[in-house]
Amino acid sequence: MTLPDGVERRRFDGAESLATQGEPVYGESVEDGWRRWVPERSKLGAMLELGVDTGLTGGETVLYLGAASGTTVSHVADFAGPTYAVEFAARPTRDLLDVAGDRDRLFPLLKDARAPETYAHVVEPVDAIVQDVATRGQADVALANRRFLKDDGRLSMAVKARSEDVTRDPEDVFDDVLETLEAGYEILERRRLEPYHDDHLAVIARPR
Numbered sequence: 001m002t003l004p005d006g007v008e009r010r011r012f013d014g015a016e017s018l019a020t021q022g023e024p025v026y027g028e029s030v031e032d033g034w035r036r037w038v039p040e041r042s043k044l045g046a047m048l049e050l051g052v053d054t055g056l057t058g059g060e061t062v063l064y065l066g067a068a069s070g071t072t073v074s075h076v077a078d079f080a081g082p083t084y085a086v087e088f089a090a091r092p093t094r095d096l097l098d099v100a101g102d103r104d105r106l107f108p109l110l111k112d113a114r115a116p117e118t119y120a121h122v123v124e125p126v127d128a129i130v131q132d133v134a135t136r137g138q139a140d141v142a143l144a145n146r147r148f149l150k151d152d153g154r155l156s157m158a159v160k161a162r163s164e165d166v167t168r169d170p171e172d173v174f175d176d177v178l179e180t181l182e183a184g185y186e187i188l189e190r191r192r193l194e195p196y197h198d199d200h201l202a203v204i205a206r207p208r
């Protein structure tokens, strides 16, 4: 698996870590303009750290669903092209606006990812959807936003088992989420995100 252009392994305090070039956002270490991408703080960072083939190459157009205050999407906007960041909670979106102030390719959208028609007039066709919404109905969110993904595009999705059902075995939850997702996507890879994130599954898929 090759890392996207603009993502490198650098040394921070004697240890190697992924990094991107940009203004710091969440107190991460910075060396020579490179910001440490902390995998414990970012599901996409954990995917890249674990060698998951996200299909991200650098410079692509991205739709990011569940941006929160911008921890992960700030790294994405450091190496990608135009990056649309959807978040429906007002408080983290305020922080996200500050993050976007330092990044001219990052476009925050205070929108509900379950209602893509509310931002369809803004978002152009994208090469990649990155999703981390940690809410019930994670597969439905990915299906609703498939309309934005180019035919050869990729979905990189983090599924949080406890957001679907706290009582069930996470593996059973993941099987159900993938079965729902298959209505619109072909699954290319599934991978648990331990040790960085417990009971989370990385899913890489392409549109059918």
Ligand SMILES: C[S@@+](CC[C@H](N)C(=O)[O-])C[C@H]1O[C@@H](n2cnc3c(N)ncnc32)[C@H](O)[C@@H]1O
Residues within 6 Å of the ligand: 041, 042, 043, 065, 066, 067, 068, 069, 070, 071, 072, 073, 086, 087, 088, 089, 092, 111, 112, 113, 114, 132, 133, 134, 135
């Ligand atoms: C786990 S956090 C995201 C963390 C972020 N991806 C990161 O790594 O920096 C999940 C976020 O998804 C947002 N979210 C959940 N459901 C959503 C929806 N339907 N539309 C938009 N955002 C949503 C939550 O408000 C929360 O900020």
